[in-house]
Amino acid sequence: MRYQRPSTTKEAALLLHDERGSAYVLAGGTDLLVRMKLGHIEPDLLVDIKHIPAMSALSHSAKGTRIGAAVSGAQLGEHTKIAKAWPGVVEAANLIGSDQVQSRCTMVGNLCNASPAADSVPALIAAGAKVAVVGPNGRRTVAVEKIAAGPGRTSLAKGELVEAVILPPRSARSGDAYLRLTPRTEMDIAVVSAGVNLTLERGRIKSARVALGAVAPTALLVPAAARAIIGTRLDDEALERLAAACSAACHPIDDKRGTIEYRTTVAGVLAKRAAKIAFQRAGGA
Amino acid sequence: MAAVLVSTTINGDATEFSCPANESLLSVLRNRLGLTGAKEGCSTGDCGACSVTLDGRIVCSCLVLGAEVEGREINTIEGMAADSDLHPLQANFIEHAALQCGICTPGFLMAAKALLDRNPDPSETEIRYALAGNLCRCTGYDKIVRAVQATAKQLRQLEKKKSRRKKA
DSSP states (O other), rough: OOEEEEESSHHHHHHHHOOOSSEEEEETTTTTHHHTTTTTTTEEEEEEOOTTTHHOOEETTEEEEEETTTTTTTHHHHHHHHHOOOOHHHHHHHHHOHHHHHHTTTHHHHHHTTTTOOOHHHHHHHHHHHEEEETTTTTEEGGGGEEEEEEEEESOOTEEEEEEEEEEESSEEEEEEEEEESSSHHHOSSSEEEEEEEETTTTOOOOOOEESSSSSOOOOOOOOOOHTTTTTTTHHHHHHEEEEHHHHHHHOOOOOOOOOOHHHHHHHHHHHHHHHHHHHHTTTO | EEEEEEEEEEEEEEEEEEEEETOBHHHHIIIISSSOOOOOOSSSSOOOEEEEEEEEEEEGGGSBBGGGTTOOEEEEEGGGSSSSSSHHHHHHHHHHOOOSSSSSHHHHHHHHHHHHOOOOSHHHHEEEHTTTTTTOSOOOSSSHHHHHHHHHHHHHHHHHHHHHHEEE
């Protein structure tokens, strides 16, 4: 195995593209190095992106928020302005693993590892986040929900890598929230999760996005759930419609962490709770 | 396997080593540099026995490659005591019997120090969250939490004394 430390994203893309064997991006390594240790993968090349300035950059302004692919969960959590504008996204990212893991893990790694239970992904989808993808032939911008193609698989082509997460400009009277269900409060993997992001106008929900995790092969954007609450003041009836739309969108697996029936029901419950928190954060009564 | 030559700083000392590109920092510390304080528990980032700091942040050294630490600063448990004077955390772990078999202890001490360095007055909940990445199968955690609380209190009192002396 070879280890390379390029200084530009383009150079990283070319290294990944030109490698004949298996090539992987190394950011925090909290998933990658575990998979190597367990013998699930045997890379021929690791491309460490932590020396690429655009990957380590973290910026927040009226134009939007850009979180580089090498920014750790701990660094993100320390950025008080981003945490204030996007508490749901930052809380979701900070739920991943221990302090030791937070020092190293990245949201883009969480996204590209493509676990259906990835904590930051439903929050990012709800936020309407996009990612900047760079390949040997140029760059493109892709919605977060288009990246995971199935458990452990992404839609990225050979030689493509994500440079940063881009959050849209934050409008006034907006709020987001992410909740997950785990048997243990720390160091655990979501059995079900839900992210809600909404904006109010004169006390009513003007726009919303709802996303679910761990209830399908990839995290889901649930437009019907958003429609259930848009135009409302998040009254009980709207919340019930939201929960029903979320449960209807689920197609989870049965496993040791939760049954199909349980996950389907809890998805609705978590979406309701997350919507209430997002509504309150947006300044709703 | 191509060997990588790395220059780094460990416990304040400039250090050089070479290792295969896929070798973990934990293995470098233990098997190449003779720093056996960091322990190998799970090797998958779950138990925290191999905790060290990398540029001041607590990490599992099993989830860091030796190749990645070029130009960085590492601190290990070997650097915690000042010669024969134990760090207050170490003294309090003994005082409160916060260890039994001792395998997890270096990791707990490093994680607890990382916590107190950024938060001198943590609540019990904050301590338990900060140490959630460290597993102990002997103590049941309570004695560890008490030792960290006692240390935090002592260090705060020391700071107060220092600042009073400065004013005077």
